[in-house]
Amino acid sequence: MTLSLSQTVPKFRAACERVRRDGQRLGLVPTMGALHAGHRSLIEEARRRADQVFVTIFVNPTQFGPTEDLEAYPRDLEGDLTRCSEAGVAHVFAPAVSEMYPEDECTRVRVVGLTQHLCGASRPGHFEGVATIVVKLFAIVGECVAVFGRKDYQQLKVVERLTRDLNLPVEVVGHSTVRDEDGLALSSRNAHLSSEERDAARAIPLALSRAVRQFRSGERGVGALVRPVTQQLAGAGLRIDYVSVADPERLTPFDDDAATSDTALLAVAAKVGDTRLIDNVVLGEDPPPIADA
Amino acid sequence: MTLSLSQTVPKFRAACERVRRDGQRLGLVPTMGALHAGHRSLIEEARRRADQVFVTIFVNPTQFGPTEDLEAYPRDLEGDLTRCSEAGVAHVFAPAVSEMYPEDECTRVRVVGLTQHLCGASRPGHFEGVATIVVKLFAIVGECVAVFGRKDYQQLKVVERLTRDLNLPVEVVGHSTVRDEDGLALSSRNAHLSSEERDAARAIPLALSRAVRQFRSGERGVGALVRPVTQQLAGAGLRIDYVSVADPERLTPFDDDAATSDTALLAVAAKVGDTRLIDNVVLGEDPPPIADA
Numbered sequence: 001m002t003l004s005l006s007q008t009v010p011k012f013r014a015a016c017e018r019v020r021r022d023g024q025r026l027g028l029v030p031t032m033g034a035l036h037a038g039h040r041s042l043i044e045e046a047r048r049r050a051d052q053v054f055v056t057i058f059v060n061p062t063q064f065g066p067t068e069d070l071e072a073y074p075r076d077l078e079g080d081l082t083r084c085s086e087a088g089v090a091h092v093f094a095p096a097v098s099e100m101y102p103e104d105e106c107t108r109v110r111v112v113g114l115t116q117h118l119c120g121a122s123r124p125g126h127f128e129g130v131a132t133i134v135v136k137l138f139a140i141v142g143e144c145v146a147v148f149g150r151k152d153y154q155q156l157k158v159v160e161r162l163t164r165d166l167n168l169p170v171e172v173v174g175h176s177t178v179r180d181e182d183g184l185a186l187s188s189r190n191a192h193l194s195s196e197e198r199d200a201a202r203a204i205p206l207a208l209s210r211a212v213r214q215f216r217s218g219e220r221g222v223g224a225l226v227r228p229v230t231q232q233l234a235g236a237g238l239r240i241d242y243v244s245v246a247d248p249e250r251l252t253p254f255d256d257d258a259a260t261s262d263t264a265l266l267a268v269a270a271k272v273g274d275t276r277l278i279d280n281v282v283l284g285e286d287p288p289p290i291a292d293a
Numbered sequence: 294m295t296l297s298l299s300q301t302v303p304k305f306r307a308a309c310e311r312v313r314r315d316g317q318r319l320g321l322v323p324t325m326g327a328l329h330a331g332h333r334s335l336i337e338e339a340r341r342r343a344d345q346v347f348v349t350i351f352v353n354p355t356q357f358g359p360t361e362d363l364e365a366y367p368r369d370l371e372g373d374l375t376r377c378s379e380a381g382v383a384h385v386f387a388p389a390v391s392e393m394y395p396e397d398e399c400t401r402v403r404v405v406g407l408t409q410h411l412c413g414a415s416r417p418g419h420f421e422g423v424a425t426i427v428v429k430l431f432a433i434v435g436e437c438v439a440v441f442g443r444k445d446y447q448q449l450k451v452v453e454r455l456t457r458d459l460n461l462p463v464e465v466v467g468h469s470t471v472r473d474e475d476g477l478a479l480s481s482r483n484a485h486l487s488s489e490e491r492d493a494a495r496a497i498p499l500a501l502s503r504a505v506r507q508f509r510s511g512e513r514g515v516g517a518l519v520r521p522v523t524q525q526l527a528g529a530g531l532r533i534d535y536v537s538v539a540d541p542e543r544l545t546p547f548d549d550d551a552a553t554s555d556t557a558l559l560a561v562a563a564k565v566g567d568t569r570l571i572d573n574v575v576l577g578e579d580p581p582p583i584a585d586a
Binding site for chain 2: 013113140162168
């Protein structure tokens with residue numbers, strides 16, 4: 001299959017319409033590029049669910065705060081196109097910022113209920129940027145199945161909710177986090193880690209794995225699940241943004257002295273050096289990130 | 294032609310898809326019901342531009358402020374269906390509030406730049422409600438031409454902008470305000486006016502007509518255009534919310550001591566008794582609302 005590329009909204013829309021006119025189902029994988037094996041896994045999931053897979057590559061400025069790493073975010077369009085081609089992607093949409101945000105553009109989408117806590121609390125405006133770009137992309141594409149990674153769990157829930165709330169004709173699918181051999185969740189930002197930082201980051205999947213086992217052994221106390229995670233991350237020299245146990249649908253954190261429900265999201269965000277990493281497991285559902293830890 | 298009715302999102306979506314599957318162009322007229330000759334004119338405009346016209350009837354709660362007239366807003370579904378049938382409408386979508394706003398619904402759309410002034414300033418949240426419901430409707434309908442009245446000029450601009458910004462596959466068309474014989478712009482809210490209030494309300498088209506003539510005679514001073522309007526409305530006992538001359542695209546009001554551009558929006562909002570009325574003319578473009586005034 002040959003890979004085609006579009007960089008303007010009308011051309012991308014026309015490419016999407018051709019797929020549907022041929023009676024085929026369109027699979028969409030929205031990304032910020034710097035594609036890795038996690039994205040490859042999203043593409044494969046989309047290929048299982050659709051006839052043709054389209055990937056969007058756009059480092060969305062509105063989801064970065066003023067002090068965040070927009071400029072430093074890894075970019076590699078040439079490499080990404082090769083990876084897409086190898087993965088059997090039919091079309092890549094890689095617009096310029098001015099194509100998605102023309103000068104007098106001023107429309108914003110926000111999902112009120114799900115963005116108060118976790119990354120929503122520490123990254124003001126982040127999910128408004130995410131929601132806005134996702135609606136823009138979904139409105140161009142139209143009917144499709146769109147695959148998002150569960151590493152960005154809150155983002156997945158935000159996208160699910162806005163799709164349902166706004167009646168967008170998109171089936172949103174969440175796909176399991178892909179991890180390196182040492183358990184670290186794949187992320188384009190991992191490219192920023194020095195080898196020492198990379199070693200330190202391993203505390204995240206280790207701590208999540210321990211919590212999964214505690215939960216399996218019957219532990220339901222929020223504090224008892226959170227404390228060892230906090231200790232392990234701090235002990236490895238990570239600067240913790242949050243370690244939260246939350247309702248897996250509403251994303252409201254449980255109080256420290258409460259007991260969790262039968263499934264509960266355990267989500268963490270922490271900085272290793274200058275690099276902010278996030279990870280999560282749904283306790284009662286997901287296996288431990290490191291099988292033998 | 295037979296009129297059909299849907300009240301759920303999936304049924305409405307299916308009706309819209311049938312039109313496109315038949316290779317026909319869909320015309321959409323979103324309304325809050327209590328249809329009058331102004332709506333009829335929107336429907337006729339849509340019929341000129343499309344093969345089948347669908348009307349939505351939904352009194353959208355999120356665009357009413359807590360002290361506004363949501364409860365009192367006129368409702369007449371039975372009469373509206375008759376009027377739609379007579380006007381050659383093919384399908385009416387009249388959902389319940391819970392269909393458009395399910396319990397845990399929490400997504401909102403706002404158009405930042407165009408909603409600071411005019412009705413946006415005096416009705417906080419109004420245009421967020423408008424933008425949200427319009428995106429919900431457009432996302433169900435998909436590709437279509439949608440017709441909106443120019444009486445709600447700021448609303449029309451907000452809808453044009455969000456449609457372009459979010460890449461929605463909708464052609465938005467603004468249609469001239471329809472007026473009663475005495476020049477009063479048709480509005481469902483006119484039903485609330487007593488005959489005395491109705492007489493008083495005529496000051497609005499009279500004042501706008503005078504301003505159009507002043508402008509045609511070369512007057513470009515904002516204060517000189519605004520003052521007689523204010524005086525005429527106040528003289529008729531109306532309680533003025535705003536009388537503004539603004540840029541017709543950006544909707545930024547000109548200062549009182551400035552000169553207008555070659556076309557300028559003159560917009561007014563005023564209460565007659567308990568009923569808030571709005572009206573506008575684009576100076577340099579629109580004829581006077583009352584030809585012989």
